Amino acid sequence: MSIDMTGSSASGIAAALRTRIERGELAPGTLLPSVRAVAVDLGVNRNTVVAAYRQLAQAGLVEARGRGGTRVADRAEVAQEGYAPDTVLRDVGTGNPDPARIPDPTAALARSARPVLYGEPVIDPGLEAWARAWMTDQLPHDDVRITVTSGASDAIERLLAQALQRDDAVALEDPCFLSALHTVRTGGYRAVPVDVDAEGMTADGLRAALEAGVRAVICTPRAHNPTGASLTERRAAALRAVLAEYPYVLVIEDDHFSLLSRSPLHSVIGPAQKRWARIRSMSKFLGPDTCLAVTASDPDTADGLAVRLTPGTTWVSHILQRLTLALVTDDGVRADIEAAAEHYAARNAAFARSLTERGLPTTPGDGLNLWVQLPVSAASVRDDLMRRGWLVREGDPFFLSPAPAGDFLRLTVHDLDESSATALADDIAVAAGTRRPDARGGRIEA
Structure with missing residues (x-):
């Protein structure tokens, strides 16, 4: 069908199309006019139309299909981890981890309850001390700050929000962990794919992404999800060398499998990096409902990450923090x-x-x-x-x-x-x- 386009700026074109999509006037699968056709029709630069379509794609309203053009997206839920509901299969x-392999927290919970009042530190001192020793292996930086968030996805979301603006580009492994992809897309950032092989993220792919202007890189150093790849020492060194040429790009190292990993850690965070963060969540070995992750980062990144972690509003429960500490320091x-x-x-x-x-x-x-x-x-x-x-x-x-x-x-x-x-x-x-x-x-x- 013919689609009448309006607007003279990227935001105006995007807003007009968004209104029509939300009203149901443009059904899922509807093919939008080509960038060239819209530019000629409205008398605007092609880059203006590209930016408009990109805004709609970031909002999940349209999807680019290469030679298949840009089409109105099906507003189905984004794929996520977990059990499929309502199936007999x-x-x-x-x-998921095996629930039989998740430690029983009952005994530790009894030792974790203590009233915490407004104004107390947002990070439990005991957990911070333990995490500092655990998180700093292979980090070539002296000033390391520790932050606690409600899981790895929460940490990634906050890290990107304090460093990026909407429509900034983020390098992601391809294939990619679903939660990271979902976080990037819902945050309004552009996901730039970097190939993964048997040794993990490729150096050539990372260089291409950096040359394309990405402002953040999310890398899984071991137990990459979905492929299971872990960085070799040689590959990690190559990635550090590439990243050293871009010291102010935010490097996020998501070491999600940590205590369960059978592979040694080879970090991508080098001494030249000015903005970096390493995340380790507890979800794989203490269970997804633990909802706690520890982040080690440079001071400026830590300050930005902690802005919303204010006492009485968005801190991570001290009961949960002390429970985590009690579990991870228990020999059994x-x-x-x-x-x-x-x-x-x-x-x-x-x-x-x-x-x-x-x-x-x-x-x-x-x-x-x-x-x-x-x-x-x-x-x-x-x-x-x-x-x-x-x-x-x-x-x-x-x-x-x-x-x-x-x-x-x-x-x-x-x-x-x-x-x-x-x-x-x-x-x-x-x-x-x-x-x-x-x-x-x-x-x-x-």
Whole structure:
């Protein structure tokens, strides 16, 4: 259909289109006129139209599809981690830790209650002292500040908000952790993809993003979600060398798996960096409901991060802070965390071997999940597995740009028993065409 465009500035064009979209006059999937056509029609510069479309994309109202043009977006919910609601299928795409591996906080909670009044420090002194010792490994800076937030996503949101303006560009790994992608998009920033390979974020990709003008970089040094990649010492050194040429770009190191990781930490924060932050959340080993993360950063970044952490309004509960400290300093709890780490690594490695034996070569990375490349469409495998009783997560939502080769599944299999794991591996192989079912519905090698 023909769309009448109005406006003489980027904000004016965007506002007019937004009104029509919100009123339902432009349905999801509607193709908007090309940038060139709008520029000619309204007598404005093409960059003005580009900026208008970008504003709408940042708000989630339209999406650019390359040669497919710019279309009105479907206002469906952004993909998030967690269990799928209202399903009778066995969900193996959750991204969750095993609840049986989360330490029981009951005893520690009894030691954590003390009234806290307005005006007290926003960070519990005991937790701050412990966190300072824990957070500063490989940091080549003497003046390190500690901040506590309500989880890693809260920290990232605050870090970006104090350093960036709307429409600034942020470098993200591609594929990317869903929460980081969601935080960047809802904050109104532009996500710039940086390729990830078996050694983590690529140096060439980071350089290209920095040359394109990104003002912040979010990097996962180990247990990258979804691929499981961890930075090697060589790759981390290459990334630090690239970042050293851009000392005032904010570097956010999201070390989300920390105590559970089976990979050594190789940091991307170098001595030349002026604006940096390292985040470690408790969600993977103390449970998502802990909602607490610790950030180590330079003083100026810490000041900006803490602006909203004022006593009596947005501090993180001192009960939660002291509970966290009691747990992470308990020898029994630390032994449980170590056992959980070994469990996740062993179960993922065993399932990767099972898939490899069935014609789907899979390398276990670090983290809670497995990243599986398929020889056929992930959508077709998903549909086939649903008929077999499984709910899996496709790789597409994790990518900022089209997948480089093949389709992918991200699987969370660490809580499957041996029988269930064997059945799932068989069913994936059948769905992917590397095995065929027999006449009775069983599975035999092709």
